[in-house]
Amino acid sequence: MLAKRDKMDLQTDKIILESARKVFQRSGYGGARMQEIADKAGISKASLHYYYRSKDKLFQTVFRDDIQLFLVPLVDILRDPSLTLKERMRTFVGSYIRTLLDNPGLPLFIMQELSSNPERLVSLVEDTVPGTNPLLAVFIRQIENGIEVGECNQVDPEQFILSMISMCVFPFVGRPLIQLLLRKDEQEYRDFLAEREKEIMEYLLRILFSNHRPSDVPPN
Amino acid sequence: MLAKRDKMDLQTDKIILESARKVFQRSGYGGARMQEIADKAGISKASLHYYYRSKDKLFQTVFRDDIQLFLVPLVDILRDPSLTLKERMRTFVGSYIRTLLDNPGLPLFIMQELSSNPERLVSLVEDTVPGTNPLLAVFIRQIENGIEVGECNQVDPEQFILSMISMCVFPFVGRPLIQLLLRKDEQEYRDFLAEREKEIMEYLLRILFSNHRPSDVPPN
DNA sequence: ACTTGTATTGACTAAATGGTCAAACCAAAA
DNA sequence: TTTTGGTTTGACCATTTAGTCAATACAAGT
Numbered sequence: 005m006l007a008k009r010d011k012m013d014l015q016t017d018k019i020i021l022e023s024a025r026k027v028f029q030r031s032g033y034g035g036a037r038m039q040e041i042a043d044k045a046g047i048s049k050a051s052l053h054y055y056y057r058s059k060d061k062l063f064q065t066v067f068r069d070d071i072q073l074f075l076v077p078l079v080d081i082l083r084d085p086s087l088t089l090k091e092r093m094r095t096f097v098g099s100y101i102r103t104l105l106d107n108p109g110l111p112l113f114i115m116q117e118l119s120s121n122p123e124r125l126v127s128l129v130e131d132t133v134p135g136t137n138p139l140l141a142v143f144i145r146q147i148e149n150g151i152e153v154g155e156c157n158q159v160d161p162e163q164f165i166l167s168m169i170s171m172c173v174f175p176f177v178g179r180p181l182i183q184l185l186l187r188k189d190e191q192e193y194r195d196f197l198a199e200r201e202k203e204i205m206e207y208l209l210r211i212l213f214s215n216h217r218p219s220d221v222p223p224n
Numbered sequence: 225m226l227a228k229r230d231k232m233d234l235q236t237d238k239i240i241l242e243s244a245r246k247v248f249q250r251s252g253y254g255g256a257r258m259q260e261i262a263d264k265a266g267i268s269k270a271s272l273h274y275y276y277r278s279k280d281k282l283f284q285t286v287f288r289d290d291i292q293l294f295l296v297p298l299v300d301i302l303r304d305p306s307l308t309l310k311e312r313m314r315t316f317v318g319s320y321i322r323t324l325l326d327n328p329g330l331p332l333f334i335m336q337e338l339s340s341n342p343e344r345l346v347s348l349v350e351d352t353v354p355g356t357n358p359l360l361a362v363f364i365r366q367i368e369n370g371i372e373v374g375e376c377n378q379v380d381p382e383q384f385i386l387s388m389i390s391m392c393v394f395p396f397v398g399r400p401l402i403q404l405l406l407r408k409d410e411q412e413y414r415d416f417l418a419e420r421e422k423e424i425m426e427y428l429l430r431i432l433f434s435n436h437r438p439s440d441v442p443p444n
Numbered sequence: 445a446c447t448t449g450t451a452t453t454g455a456c457t458a459a460a461t462g463g464t465c466a467a468a469c470c471a472a473a474a
Numbered sequence: 475t476t477t478t479g480g481t482t483t484g485a486c487c488a489t490t491t492a493g494t495c496a497a498t499a500c501a502a503g504t
Contacts (some may be wrong), residue, residue, distance in 0.1 A: 166402060171391065219476080271483070279462065
C-alpha cells in the first residue's frame, strides 16, 4: 500500500523508463530482458507490459529520449548564430563534457544502436533535430572566414570539428579501456575528465590560432 | 560435394570465426543468434556447435582475436624504445588509422563488450598485452622531457595521449552519426578518414610544439 | 455500501533459442 | 570392398523470453 503510493508519487512510468534506460544501455536492445527491467523497477513483468505494450515500444521511447539528450546541446550550440568562434568552441566543450559526466553511458549506447540499426538513424535523428541541413554551416563558415582574414591556421573545418567532438566524447565511449591504460579508479577518472575541459580548449586554440600562447586563455 | 570441398579448403572454422565476428560486432553477445552465425557460414547450427561447443566459447575466441588486433599495434608503437617523440606519434596515427580502415567495426564492438562486462577486461587485456605496467611510461617520459628542455608546450601527457587516441578512434565509433552530420556517403567518408591521418598529425604537432608551422611537416 | 475506472499480478502461452544426439555422410586407409 | 575417422545434419529437448489474460486490489466518486 505504502509502496504503491510511493511509486505513484514517483510516477511509475518514469521509474520504468529509468530502469529500462539502464538495462538497455548496458546490454543493448537484443541483450536486454524485460524481466530484468521489471525487477529493477520493482514491478511485475505484466505491469511493465501494461505501461509499454512491447519491448520495441519501450525501447523506442528510451532511445528517442536519449538521442535527444545527446544531440540537442550539440545542435543548439553548433548553430547558435550569436556566438563568436571562440565562444562557440568553449561553450560546446564545457556544456558537452558536463552533459556526459551526468550521463556517461549515453554515447556508447547511441553509437551501438545506431550502428546495428542505421535505418532508425534517419527517421529518429531528423525527427529530433528539425532542419538538419545547416547544422554545421555556421561553424564552418566562421572557421573559413578566420582562415581568409589570416586569423586562423589552415585547417579542414570538418576535420577540425570532428576532432573537437572526438576529444569530448571518446573518453566516455572508451572509458573502461582508457581507465585501465591510465590506471585510474572511478573517482580519479571523473576528476581527469573534469580537468579535460580546460585542456581540450587549450589544444583547440593552439590548433586554430598560430599566435595563441597559453597566457591568452582567460581573456575572451 | 564441391561445396563441401570448398569449405574444407577455406577452413570451416575460419569461415565460422569470420561469420561470428560479423554477427557479434553488429549485435553484441546478447543480441547475437547462433542460427544467424550458422546461416552466414553456410552450415547447420549443429555443425556450428561441433566446432565451438558453446556460444560463450565462440564469443571468447572471437573477442580474444579482436582485442588483440585492436591493442597490439597500439601497445607495440606506444612503447617501442627506439622511436623519437615525433616518430612515435606519426607511426601511431598512421598505423592505427590504417588498421581501423580495414576493421571499421572493431572499436565499437570492443568498447560495447568491455563496457557491459568490465570483468573480462582485466583478464583478457592483461592476457593479451603482457606487462601492462610500463605501457605509456616511455611516451609520457618523452613528452615530459620535451617540456623540461623547452621544446614542447605545457601539456598534461595523459590528456595529450588520450586526445591523440580519441581523434584516431572516434571517427570509427561514431561513424553513422558523423556520416549523417557531414552528409557523406560511404566512399566520401572513407576518403575523409584517409585524409584524416595528415590532418591529425598537423594538429598534434601544433599542440605540442609552439614553434611548429605548417611548413615543417615533411622533415621528420 | 456500491460502483467504477485504473493499476497490479500470478499463471499461462507460443515462439525462439542454446544445446544434444544418433544417424548419415564421405574421403582415405587397409 | 570394408573399415575407420572425422564431419554434417535433421530432429529433438529444456530453458528462456516476450507477450496475454482473467482475476484481484484499490482509490475515488456516488
